[in-house]
Amino acid sequence: MTQSGCNYAAAPDSNYGELTNFEPSDFLKFDEWTEEEEEEKSFLLCVSPNNPVYQAHVMGESGGATGSHGGPSVGGEQKVGREKKEVKGRVAFKTKSEVEILDDGFKWRKYGKKMVKNSPNPRNYYRCSVEGCPVKKRVERDREDLTYVITTYEGVHNHPCSS
DNA sequence: CGGATTTGACCAGCGC
DNA sequence: GCGCTGGTCAAATCCG
DSSP, rough: TTTTTOOTTOSSGGGGOOOOOOGGOOOOEOOOOOOOOSSOOOOEEEETTTTTOOOEOOOOOOTSSSSSOOSSOOGHHHHHHGGOOOOOTTTEEEEOOOSOOOOOOOOOEEEEEEOTTTOOOEEEEEESTTTTTEEEEEEEEEEOTTTEEEEEEEEEEEOOOOO
């Protein structure tokens, strides 16, 4: 597949310990998420022996967002309530990482930074730097555990991995 | 010098 | 209608 090797939150080097590429089969459904109290959402928890710290939060029918999480049947229940603004291909990862810039195989250009209400940490906004690619991502630190970074991808890449 | 980042301003949506 | 909040724009600045 085109996205192979372009896993979200995949880490290229030792910055993130042994975090490396992972497969859809590394995820199990996980439904605890303390950040979003008002909504019931589905999560994927990476259970790979190598990557015990990944959590992925699927907020839409993100068909091609990652091209990787097609396995588990998630993303169904949260459609109710937010349907009007539901964005296809939105996936959030909660990643244990020292740094916020996770090399996922795509090239990103920062276009904004904002302090958000429920977090002491700023949220950063990135856009895929490939012309015509509509994918955006938001990156912010976990409010309660600064060792985690929450990365939200929105959209589907219309090009192969740029790295 | 060109591309990426920074940062304040601006805008739209939502709740009161 | 107004204020708050999140998201984006764009000019200035930085860096390779």
